[in-house]
Amino acid sequence: MNERITERLKLPDSVVQKYGRFGWPLGLAGVALVIVGAFLSWSYDPDVLGDLSLNLYPGGLQILAIIIALVSLALLLIVRGPLKPRFGPWVDAALGLRAAGTWLLIYMALIVAGISAEAGGLINVNPGGWVALLGALLLFAGSRLIAPSAELRDLSEAKVPSSLEILVIAVMMAAILFGAAYALGREDAWSFVLFLVFAGGLIAIGVRTGFVTWFGHSSIRNRKVLTLAAFVVAFFFPFTQGGSDANMSIATQVLIFAATAMGLNIVVGLAGLLDLGYVAFLGAGAYVAAMLSNSAFATIDWKPPFVVVMLCGAGVAATLGLIIGSPTLRVSGDYLAIVTLGFGEIFRLSMFNLDGTNGPLLTNGPNGIPAIPDLEIGSFNFGDTHEVLGIELARFSNYYFLLLALLAFVILVFTRLNNSRIGRGWVAIREDEKAAEAMGVNTFGLKLLAFAVGAFLAGLAGTIKAHQDVAVSPDQYIFLESAFLLAAIVLGGMGTVAGVLLGATILKLLPEKLRFFSEYRLLFFGLLLVLMMRFRPEGLVASRRRQLEFHEEDEELAVAVESELAEEVGK
Amino acid sequence: MTVTDVVRDRTPESGGAPVLEATGVTMRFGGLVAVNNVSLQVVEGEILGLIGPNGAGKTTFFNCLTGMYKPTGGEVRFMGTPLPPKPRAVVRAGMARTFQNIRLFGNMTALENVMVGRYCRTSSAAVTSVLRGPKFRREEAATRQRAQELLDFVGLGRTAEHLARNLSYGDQRRLEIARALATDPQLLLLDEPTAGMNPQETDQAKDLVFKIRDSGIAVVVIEHDMRFIFNLCDRVLCLVRGETLVEGTPGEVQSDPRVIEAYIGTGGDDDNGPADGAAEEDRS
Numbered sequence: 001m002n003e004r005i006t007e008r009l010k011l012p013d014s015v016v017q018k019y020g021r022f023g024w025p026l027g028l029a030g031v032a033l034v035i036v037g038a039f040l041s042w043s044y045d046p047d048v049l050g051d052l053s054l055n056l057y058p059g060g061l062q063i064l065a066i067i068i069a070l071v072s073l074a075l076l077l078i079v080r081g082p083l084k085p086r087f088g089p090w091v092d093a094a095l096g097l098r099a100a101g102t103w104l105l106i107y108m109a110l111i112v113a114g115i116s117a118e119a120g121g122l123i124n125v126n127p128g129g130w131v132a133l134l135g136a137l138l139l140f141a142g143s144r145l146i147a148p149s150a151e152l153r154d155l156s157e158a159k160v161p162s163s164l165e166i167l168v169i170a171v172m173m174a175a176i177l178f179g180a181a182y183a184l185g186r187e188d189a190w191s192f193v194l195f196l197v198f199a200g201g202l203i204a205i206g207v208r209t210g211f212v213t214w215f216g217h218s219s220i221r222n223r224k225v226l227t228l229a230a231f232v233v234a235f236f237f238p239f240t241q242g243g244s245d246a247n248m249s250i251a252t253q254v255l256i257f258a259a260t261a262m263g264l265n266i267v268v269g270l271a272g273l274l275d276l277g278y279v280a281f282l283g284a285g286a287y288v289a290a291m292l293s294n295s296a297f298a299t300i301d302w303k304p305p306f307v308v309v310m311l312c313g314a315g316v317a318a319t320l321g322l323i324i325g326s327p328t329l330r331v332s333g334d335y336l337a338i339v340t341l342g343f344g345e346i347f348r349l350s351m352f353n354l355d356g357t358n359g360p361l362l363t364n365g366p367n368g369i370p371a372i373p374d375l376e377i378g379s380f381n382f383g384d385t386h387e388v389l390g391i392e393l394a395r396f397s398n399y400y401f402l403l404l405a406l407l408a409f410v411i412l413v414f415t416r417l418n419n420s421r422i423g424r425g426w427v428a429i430r431e432d433e434k435a436a437e438a439m440g441v442n443t444f445g446l447k448l449l450a451f452a453v454g455a456f457l458a459g460l461a462g463t464i465k466a467h468q469d470v471a472v473s474p475d476q477y478i479f480l481e482s483a484f485l486l487a488a489i490v491l492g493g494m495g496t497v498a499g500v501l502l503g504a505t506i507l508k509l510l511p512e513k514l515r516f517f518s519e520y521r522l523l524f525f526g527l528l529l530v531l532m533m534r535f536r537p538e539g540l541v542a543s544r545r546r547q548l549e550f551h552e553e554d555e556e557l558a559v560a561v562e563s564e565l566a567e568e569v570g571k
Numbered sequence: 572m573t574v575t576d577v578v579r580d581r582t583p584e585s586g587g588a589p590v591l592e593a594t595g596v597t598m599r600f601g602g603l604v605a606v607n608n609v610s611l612q613v614v615e616g617e618i619l620g621l622i623g624p625n626g627a628g629k630t631t632f633f634n635c636l637t638g639m640y641k642p643t644g645g646e647v648r649f650m651g652t653p654l655p656p657k658p659r660a661v662v663r664a665g666m667a668r669t670f671q672n673i674r675l676f677g678n679m680t681a682l683e684n685v686m687v688g689r690y691c692r693t694s695s696a697a698v699t700s701v702l703r704g705p706k707f708r709r710e711e712a713a714t715r716q717r718a719q720e721l722l723d724f725v726g727l728g729r730t731a732e733h734l735a736r737n738l739s740y741g742d743q744r745r746l747e748i749a750r751a752l753a754t755d756p757q758l759l760l761l762d763e764p765t766a767g768m769n770p771q772e773t774d775q776a777k778d779l780v781f782k783i784r785d786s787g788i789a790v791v792v793i794e795h796d797m798r799f800i801f802n803l804c805d806r807v808l809c810l811v812r813g814e815t816l817v818e819g820t821p822g823e824v825q826s827d828p829r830v831i832e833a834y835i836g837t838g839g840d841d842d843n844g845p846a847d848g849a850a851e852e853d854r855s
Binding site: 412413416417420421422423424425427428431432434435436437438439440441442443449453 | 637639658659662667668674675676677678679683686687688689690691692695696700701703710711714750751754
């Protein structure tokens, strides 16, 4: 894969031979121009894309350009310069520079396009913008003339002190926290998209230079540190928002979505069962919580402590899972998908019709159950604003912490089940169900268990969701939601934790920040999935085993997976 | 035939305790009778060979024994109790098998494959797996250790961390045997264990089967390699068109003209005809 893309981007050999010696100076000149340009004014109008109109005082987007330029400078110095002896054999600087050139060019072109679109015409682009664009062009051209790095050594052999590895993990996590807070702070769509391009550029550089591979290895070695750091970062996220509830609302949506997707990941990713009606289990939990919430519209006049509500909601969902699973899990593949699809619709229509006229009064039919009071655990009311360390944490921040704990629990269940007798049984079923059965694996029971555990976790998430959303109604639990959950898993990478979290974040965050394209979001996501299936069927973050299933012929990959599994076992 | 001499005393006539008793097993697929009224007895510590031309119904018979198929007639008793026609129950009872076309879990490591075989002898449930108490950790460690022992036993100890699909053909066959042994069987059914092996590997396979027998596990082998079968087995059963043609010591079967005829044919009619010939006879 790597090789194929390199081939495509390569200039003819004759050109590289003839003008290759200009590559490095061209690149350096490009980097210098971008940095100089970033200190000049980009835009005549101070009101577009943040303020980019001042000389010698770079605005946010200009700083992003400087960051990419500095990374490129470091890569140039690895190709030829003082950093070469230390990093030369390990870092694929030439490929990294190509990625940097391409993405910086896209970035600057979008800046120019953005300024002219927002302010009305190219006339509003100040010289600094043109200088930086020219710099990006030079870097783009120069990077293509630099000969590819020869004789790279295998990154898994790289010996780095583990304290440094942990430091890198910490820095990466801090960067993610900072990046997430920054991205959520972008109000206008242009700035947000430009930030995404910037992030995409950094990731592309990381992939091409081999940094991502190395980081992958080191995070396997320091898995506990990585997990801890990720949760610390997630924990401190609300403190970066300065009491703003708007972004925290989005963040809680993302967490609920991620926790639910993680539960579905057990069913789809581990046991390999296609469930198209999964959102019904989320709905079951939410409805149970709503009915037991003492809302003015609740149909049951009983309000137990929330822990009991959670268990009730999850229990009801799990029971539904068992009821729907026991007859249908004997069929497989396509049939199961259709049956679960039908089950999802049955759930929605039942909630729609249990309104006292068509059936017993349970759900108020299409009106649902509104005015659900905020959660109260002990004396802690989730609706109030609390002050911690001088920072005000409002309603959504409170729910955020609760949901974070839930997500941690779901991930714990997922990983521990995955690495156990049960998980091995699931993988065996996915690989060859007949052989698994002949080796004594209780295939039906295990599939049913996957269904029940998945439903249980979704039910848990649902009970919190009801309180956070203040209302439940049947139209929140339509088929499209199930499809989105599934899309998050497929996009991120089936059977992985990091991938599904990433997929869920992308699918929930993008529509929230890019309101203008909400009409086209289905088109966009459809296109995204088609492209993913074509170019990276294993998802953004691939479980190595899964990756193998999609690339049967790739022997190198198979050997790589072996060494990784061995590393994990060695832990 | 030194081997036959040594183990002569293990035949049913000598009164070894029977492990598996199949009586009158019949398997019909619609009008086609794949296995017709086959009876078989395997006693403790015995190696029984099952031979026959292609399409004679050997694998179908295996499938009937292991619960993959529910036989249309006859009874299979294991250690004196009737076997339910469910693969999982059969494995639990103590009868494990390998497959003619290797069916390993290709994207799992060799060790993980064998650990899956331990599934039915371990009991950690979902809640235990999440809580990870001392019992879980003990069982997990024991599973891992037993799996490693079995890999060492079949000679794959050094390839424990290799993916099953990356192993050589012969090693995959041995891994299947290790996986089957992980279920603690009293009887092991091997479906063409030497198919695709070179003579040297076949020799190793023979030694492995002896080693398994010596550890107290009875073995039934389907095989086309006659030299392998006659060197290995205490008794041989020859199936033709779904019916028992001959049963006896390797020497008897080897010299039986009907066996030679079944394999080579008389030069007359449908020599290698599949089981549908038998079906027609049966109906008349």
